[in-house]
Amino acid sequence: QVQLVEAGGGSVQAGGSLRLSCAASGRAFSQYAMGWFRQAPGKERDIVAGISRSGGSTYYTGSVKGRFTISRDNAKNTVFLQMNSLKPEDTAVYYCAADRRSSTGIITTTRIGYDYWGQGTQVTVSS
DSSP, rough: OOOOOEEEOOOETOOEEEEEEEEEEOOGGGGGGGEEEEOOOOOOEEEEEOTTTTTTOEEEOOGTTTEEEEEEEEGGTEEEEHHHHHHHGEEEEEEEEEEOOOOTTTOOOOOOOOOEEEEOEEEEEEO
């Protein structure tokens, strides 16, 4: 199966920035829609951002619009999440996920729609 390897998590002060990356194995990366999810203590794992196969369409949950940017480099099999103006409420474990069954321009927003998952990386935003 596809392996997803995340990097870039860490601890920052409120207002700071982090850039997460997720590198995928295999040759079919450009066929996958990709998503970033997060799970805070006591909360469900919910989507943060998604991007279609070619990068032409993106999705953001309302709480991160204007602050986070998802992007992908299909030549490098990598998806990114640029997180700016971080808030303590952004503290969570962030997961990269791949939707193997995606169609052109389509972004899935539910966990069940994704086939492969990264190991998760901790993001901590302090006050």
